[in-house]
Amino acid sequence: MSTDYKEMWNDLGLNIDAHDGLLAVLTNAYKDIYLSQKNRPSAMGYFDFVISEVHGLRIEELIKAKELGKKVIGTFCIFVPEELILAVDGVCIGLCSGAEVGSDSAETHIPRNTCALIKSFIGFKMSGLCPYVETTDLIVGETTCDGKKKAYEAFGKITGKVYVMEVPHKKDDADKLLWKQEIRQFAEKLQAVASKDITVEKLRQAVRVVNEKRLALQRLSNLRANDPAPISGLDALLINQISFFDDPVRFTAKLNELCDELELRVKAATGVAPKGAPRVMIAGSPMAIPNWKLHAVIEGSGAVVVGEEACVGERNYRTLLDETFDTVSQALDMIAERYLTIDCACFTPNDDRLDNIKIMAEKLRADGIIHYALLFCTIYMMESYKVGNSLKEHDIPFLRIETDYSLEDMGQLKTRVEAFLEMIKGV
Ligand code: SF4
Ligand code: SF4
16 A cells, blocks of 8 residues: 555544454455466556555545545445436445454354355444445445345444345336335435435436446456456456446546457457366356455466356446436436346346356356355355256356355365366366
């Protein structure tokens, strides 16, 4: 980190000693996993910088934005429309956490058998380690999985600033109506928090910004279809993770610069792995920063990860939002419709997801799919069986993995992944 941010962290109420320890661990992990990669695109320099300043410069930017009257809105799920937050001049920050931190403190509020993602965001807050949570004016939860739904009750008590949106679990007419109402209520809540009106012009601008970001992420995804792959799965995952907290306009510009470079690499047949290296796609639970474990195992075993069918991945940017609205009311309906296309495993039935996985695997020319579920993430663990059976019908190699944030099972994961790669090579 380029500057000493201790005073800022102190003002935010962080536990400075514990926070120093966390940053030291993260810096080392980043060096080992990311900076040791060979033949990275030079435009990754920006994203390395963002990570190096993740608790520094970006937090300083948020504090400055607040001084200018902007509100910082924290979210945990891609169901919370960023467009609405931008339309009240707010800043949208993804708060999901991907490190095993503060589990003991978290377990004073939630059971041990809770998925690592939930334990982590509660653990971070309880241990005084997350400057993002401290900077937010409002934290938006949602009723997707049962774990999160109940965890928000505890988190609301701890932070005093949680608002929960009700996400239906089916997509029938009554569910669509409920969701449209939820979107309207959320728009009202944001207007009240920010003391600003949502106008058509503001919405148009916001929709354009978020669509541009989605288009850049789609561009990156399409480039990964090339063999040799011009960028590692680790780097692409990192970019997707950063998309949840960086300034969206700057992020899009930097990602497009990277994609320009990747296009040149494709022309020159420059890859991060040799042509013909096994190509693996990952499907399942979200991988919040700094959860790089599975990608590191797969790419450390000689394969390349070519896509993530996940919320930190394709599910987040697959569908653009229609920009052809004339009134705020029309726009809110279009937002509701767009977000209800998300194929999260919290829905029943969720057969669109099976089709989307196959379409994506074909587009990316994946040789095999690893379904990744966080331990105790019941919805993705359950759905992995349907996914496996459906891929079997299409003779697509499939491996099911359930794991958490701990590094204890790295050896076991490596053995299973290597056996899977051997099988792929033999197909
Ligand atoms: S997996 Fe479901 S609950 Fe989790 S972020 Fe994605 S849409 Fe939201
Ligand atoms: S990973 Fe699964 S269990 Fe955990 S918060 Fe997300 S959807 Fe819920």
